[in-house]
Amino acid sequence: MSEVEKLPKKMIKLKWNDKDLEVPEGTNLLGAALNNGIKVAHYCYHPGLAVAGVCRMCMVEQQGVPRPFPACNAVVAEGIQVRNDTKQIKDAVEWTLQFHLLNHPLDCPICDQAGECGLQDYYMKHGQYDSAMIDKKVHKKKVQDIGCDVVLDAERCILCARCTRFVDDVTKTHELGIVNRGDHAEISVQKELHNDYAQNLVDICPVGALTSKDFRFKQRVWFLEDVESTCIGCETGCSVKISQNKSGAYRVRPIVDSEVNGFWMCDDGRKIYKHLSTPGRLVGPMVFKNSMFLPVAESEIKEKIKSKNIKFILSAGLSNEEYQSFFKEFKNIKNITLYQLPKTGAEFDGILKRADKNCNLRGAQKAFKLAGADSSEEAMKKMLDTLTSQDALFVVMPEIVYDHDNYASFLSKIKKAGLRVALTTDDMRSEFSDFHFLLPVPTFLEKEGHIINYQNKERKLNKGRSYGASDRNVGDWAHLFH
Amino acid sequence: MILNKELYRHHGHLKGLFIALRITIKTMIMNLTGMEKRMTINYPEEKYFYSDRFKGRHVLTVKEDGTLRCTSCMLCATYCPADCIHIIASNNDDPSVEKAPVSFEIELLRCVFCGFCEEACPVDAIRLTGEYEMAGHSEQEWVMDQHYLAYRPLLSGGKGIVSTVDDHNRLKLRL
Ligand code: SF4
Ligand code: SF4
Ligand code: SF4
Ligand code: SF4
Ligand code: FES
Numbered sequence: 001m002s003e004v005e006k007l008p009k010k011m012i013k014l015k016w017n018d019k020d021l022e023v024p025e026g027t028n029l030l031g032a033a034l035n036n037g038i039k040v041a042h043y044c045y046h047p048g049l050a051v052a053g054v055c056r057m058c059m060v061e062q063q064g065v066p067r068p069f070p071a072c073n074a075v076v077a078e079g080i081q082v083r084n085d086t087k088q089i090k091d092a093v094e095w096t097l098q099f100h101l102l103n104h105p106l107d108c109p110i111c112d113q114a115g116e117c118g119l120q121d122y123y124m125k126h127g128q129y130d131s132a133m134i135d136k137k138v139h140k141k142k143v144q145d146i147g148c149d150v151v152l153d154a155e156r157c158i159l160c161a162r163c164t165r166f167v168d169d170v171t172k173t174h175e176l177g178i179v180n181r182g183d184h185a186e187i188s189v190q191k192e193l194h195n196d197y198a199q200n201l202v203d204i205c206p207v208g209a210l211t212s213k214d215f216r217f218k219q220r221v222w223f224l225e226d227v228e229s230t231c232i233g234c235e236t237g238c239s240v241k242i243s244q245n246k247s248g249a250y251r252v253r254p255i256v257d258s259e260v261n262g263f264w265m266c267d268d269g270r271k272i273y274k275h276l277s278t279p280g281r282l283v284g285p286m287v288f289k290n291s292m293f294l295p296v297a298e299s300e301i302k303e304k305i306k307s308k309n310i311k312f313i314l315s316a317g318l319s320n321e322e323y324q325s326f327f328k329e330f331k332n333i334k335n336i337t338l339y340q341l342p343k344t345g346a347e348f349d350g351i352l353k354r355a356d357k358n359c360n361l362r363g364a365q366k367a368f369k370l371a372g373a374d375s376s377e378e379a380m381k382k383m384l385d386t387l388t389s390q391d392a393l394f395v396v397m398p399e400i401v402y403d404h405d406n407y408a409s410f411l412s413k414i415k416k417a418g419l420r421v422a423l424t425t426d427d428m429r430s431e432f433s434d435f436h437f438l439l440p441v442p443t444f445l446e447k448e449g450h451i452i453n454y455q456n457k458e459r460k461l462n463k464g465r466s467y468g469a470s471d472r473n474v475g476d477w478a479h480l481f482h
Numbered sequence: 483m484i485l486n487k488e489l490y491r492h493h494g495h496l497k498g499l500f501i502a503l504r505i506t507i508k509t510m511i512m513n514l515t516g517m518e519k520r521m522t523i524n525y526p527e528e529k530y531f532y533s534d535r536f537k538g539r540h541v542l543t544v545k546e547d548g549t550l551r552c553t554s555c556m557l558c559a560t561y562c563p564a565d566c567i568h569i570i571a572s573n574n575d576d577p578s579v580e581k582a583p584v585s586f587e588i589e590l591l592r593c594v595f596c597g598f599c600e601e602a603c604p605v606d607a608i609r610l611t612g613e614y615e616m617a618g619h620s621e622q623e624w625v626m627d628q629h630y631l632a633y634r635p636l637l638s639g640g641k642g643i644v645s646t647v648d649d650h651n652r653l654k655l656r657l
Contacts, residue, residue, distance in 0.1 A: 109555030109604050143580060216573065223556075
């Protein structure tokens, strides 16, 4: 950053309808209004993308300028007076909307976007309820699988060009373009989507033209509530919201956070909800018997571990608060090490994704240091090598695993311990048959806490609905040892 | 307790009885001789048919090809005040259908027969019918699945009720 950019920007005063705004120099005119809580209809403008000015919904009048113009294509200037509540502008927006809807299939009943769709919203506000169309609608290809779990419905597209700008500017993979003219213009898929950020297209598409294959038809959006939290997919720690209701968790979307993730998140992060509401969520302690897991009394576990030598391997995905309470409760146990997920993929992909998949490695290292324990990988390897049948090994399982080979080889080494107990959220994974007991712990969405990301920034984990036993975190199982 | 003691004191018990039952006896004679139409019917040998506006047991209508009309938009489930409609939607391989229910259940015991589901449906896929005979034992018998809702024998011998506005007609009207 150059010295000039660091200087505070000059503030500019302007008037939008009757409201006085004060915004930094160089701000986009539409952005200035939206940031100040003024609702302006718009489809193509997106603060994270270049300006296109194609949807013509954000028209405004400015005193001294002869004709209306789109606000998203202008920057603020000192003292300008802008209006979008005049008859002329209202008519312009109404007819623009009519134009967008001319060939629109009105699929709302089967469209996943219904409930959060720009067309629906503005239609209710500005729409003319009777169509002026007398000709047949132009039909285009529906339900096209365009790769990366994105489904394109060309008929629903309003050609705002957000998606093409995204693949051109953000991922620079250029898979999408707009071909043909007039009625026949449509999104053309030059090659299948092949980037790690494709699900963002589903978010930015203002209508239901791009939908997610993963979320498709699972729920209507008005049945869902969003819980704001942090992605545990890698050390970046993007701000996300998880949509869930009483029957389960269904999707993850980014929250705008200028300091960490900006407007986007990666496709790996979209999958972090999958284990939250699986049918295999643990509701109590389990024992492995007759090749399946059955409920068991805590006293039985207590009995079994009594004369054993207790060892712990923690995962690097717990919250700071959990590490704290763990080290407080397990003061007497000396054998504690940390299992770190191995690096996967490029160190940093240039956008958000990082190779280090441990969402709270920094928090874990800090807590280990404070407690005088060794968090290094060597310490863990040494512990694995020296396991004996006299040991009771407690492993806090990572919530998400990317490198399954590494994980399998880690688990194959623990078999030397006489008694093996996993602290985990569910019993769905086949590798659990290596364990004698399972103890339930909460998922990242079932606890309040903090994690520390790659910038050494504290990120908040929030508590949403719970789908399993979430009342006891790792430290709360200490009573088994007294 | 004897009501109207005065009557019996005056006419004696036997005559008094006939006087007291005057209307009953008159109606009985009129009905038996067919001079007046009876109010009651010999249910269940004789059935009563309500008008089409009666809100009884639901049906899911079918298209001309016999498949369910429901697109599983879940508007009925959204609107239902008793929260008794449970739908699981899924992808349909036919792109002109796109979305169809894999499971559509109505818990009849919770239903208040308000008919809101019928009103909410954008494609005339659910209707309340004149069917009013409902009996069952276990709770399970009161949960109607989509097969029962659309193809029970009562509905054109299991072929289902074809909705009058069918898809291609609807699209023809719209375009
Ligand atoms: S697919 Fe969506 S984002 Fe892309 S141009 Fe069409 S409406 Fe805009
Ligand atoms: S970049 Fe990392 S933190 Fe961000 S969404 Fe992807 S996995 Fe999650
Ligand atoms: S009739 Fe009313 S209560 Fe019954 S299923 Fe329909 S909407 Fe629900
Ligand atoms: S019955 Fe009608 S309202 Fe209910 S889900 Fe099916 S199409 Fe939608
Ligand atoms: S938002 Fe300004 S033209 Fe589309």
